[in-house]
Amino acid sequence: xxxVRRTRYAxxxxxxxxxxxxxxxxxxxxxxxxxxxxxxxxxxxxxxRYRLDREDFGLIMSVPADRWIDGxxxxxSRVRHLADxxxxxxxxxxxxxxxxxxxxxxxxxxxWNLYAALFHFMTQWSGVESTDSQGDPxxxxxxxxxxxxxxxxxxxxxxxxxxxxxxxSRVPLPGTDxxxxxxxxxxxxxxxxxxxxxxxMALADLDTVLRYVFGxxxxxRNVADVVCIKRTSPSGGSLHPIDVHPIITNVAGVxxxxxxxxxxxxxxxxxxNMSGDEARRMVTFFTSGQEYFGAAHVTFVLSARFYRNxxxxxxxxxxxPGILMDAAHLSQTLYLVSAQLGIGxxxxxxxxxxxxxxxxGLDGVSDGVIALTGCGPRSPDRTPLEPQFSPDPx
Numbered sequence: 303x304x305x306v307r308r309t310r311y312a313x314x315x316x317x318x319x320x321x322x323x324x325x326x327x328x329x330x331x332x333x334x335x336x337x338x339x340x341x342x343x344x345x346x347x348x349x350x351r352y353r354l355d356r357e358d359f360g361l362i363m364s365v366p367a368d369r370w371i372d373g374x375x376x377x378x379s380r381v382r383h384l385a386d387x388x389x390x391x392x393x394x395x396x397x398x399x400x401x402x403x404x405x406x407x408x409x410x411x412x413x414w415n416l417y418a419a420l421f422h423f424m425t426q427w428s429g430v431e432s433t434d435s436q437g438d439p440x441x442x443x444x445x446x447x448x449x450x451x452x453x454x455x456x457x458x459x460x461x462x463x464x465x466x467x468x469x470x471s472r473v474p475l476p477g478t479d480x481x482x483x484x485x486x487x488x489x490x491x492x493x494x495x496x497x498x499x500x501x502x503m504a505l506a507d508l509d510t511v512l513r514y515v516f517g518x519x520x521x522x523r524n525v526a527d528v529v530c531i532k533r534t535s536p537s538g539g540s541l542h543p544i545d546v547h548p549i550i551t552n553v554a555g556v557x558x559x560x561x562x563x564x565x566x567x568x569x570x571x572x573x574x575n576m577s578g579d580e581a582r583r584m585v586t587f588f589t590s591g592q593e594y595f596g597a598a599h600v601t602f603v604l605s606a607r608f609y610r611n612x613x614x615x616x617x618x619x620x621x622x623p624g625i626l627m628d629a630a631h632l633s634q635t636l637y638l639v640s641a642q643l644g645i646g647x648x649x650x651x652x653x654x655x656x657x658x659x660x661x662x663g664l665d666g667v668s669d670g671v672i673a674l675t676g677c678g679p680r681s682p683d684r685t686p687l688e689p690q691f692s693p694d695p696x
Contacts (some may be wrong), residue, residue: 494646
C-alpha cells in the first residue's frame, strides 16, 4: 500500500461566505452538511483548480504534510483522485506520482515563496487563443472598439486619466524641452503592432539589441565571492536572473529558428531550425494568437533562472516581484534601443507560458517563462491598432 502525505503547495478557499458552516463542519457539527458552501483547491503542482466535497476535504485534513503515513485505512479511490490532482502525494513509482513528488522537491530546492508560487503557477496559460487579435487589422480594431463600448455601457467610464489632487496651492515648473538623443529616443518609444514582412531586420540591429539590452558590460566579485554582472538595466542584488531565447523569423544573415543567447560570449546558440513562416506561426501561438506580434522579425523569450534570485532572497515574499521588475526593465530598455535604431518593439505577458516552456525544454520551476518581447522594422503604413497621440490634453 503506497505511503501518503499532503502537498505543501496547495491552497483551499470557499466559493462563498459560509465560513461558519465549514468551521462547524471541521468541529464535528453534522448540521453543517446543510450548507451550500463549496471548498475549492488550488493545486500549485498541477496549476489546476478543483472542487472538493466534504469527504475529499476531510481526507486531506487528516493527512500530514511533513511526513509520510501508511495509506492503509484510507479510501483508496479517493486518495487516487486527490493524488491525480497534486493535492496528496504518494510514494508510488508510477510516472505521474514521481513527477509530482519531483516537482514539489524542485519548488523546495529553488526556495519558492508559497504566495509567489501560487501566483506564478496559477496564472500561467496553455493553449489560449485570442480571436480578437487575429485577422484584418481594421476588423480587429472594430472588434476592440465594440468591446470597449460594451464595457463602458455595463460599468461606466474608468477613473480619469489623472488623479484628482486637492489643494489650491501650486508650484509651477518650467517644463523645459530637452535636446539630445536620449530625450528624442524617449519620446519616440512606442509599441509596434505592424511589422514589415518584406524587409529583413539588419544583422547589425540584432547585434546592437542583444549587446545593449541583454549583453554583459562588466563583472564584479562581491565580498561573498559571488560574481555579479552589469547590464544596461537594473536587477535586484545585481543577480540578473533573466535569460533570453531569441526566436528569429526574418533577420539578414541568420537562419530562422530558436536560439539561446550566450551573453558571456555574445553569441547565438542554435536550438531548433525552422522556416520563417514556421517561426511566425510559433510566435503567434506563443503570444495567444496575437498575429501582429508573431510578425516581429525577432522575438525574445524572457525566462527566469529562479534560484539565481531565490538563492539570496530565499522564500522572500518580495523575490518574485523583483523578477517581474527585472523583465520589465529589460523590455523597456529594448523599446529605447529599438527607438534609437528606428525599428519597432513590443512586449506582452498574454502568453502561453506552459507551452513555451515545453517547447524550450524548461522545467517551469527552476527556470520558467516570464514575458515575450521583440522588435523589427516597422510596417511603412501605421496600422489601425497603433494609436496616434496628441501632445495637447483632450
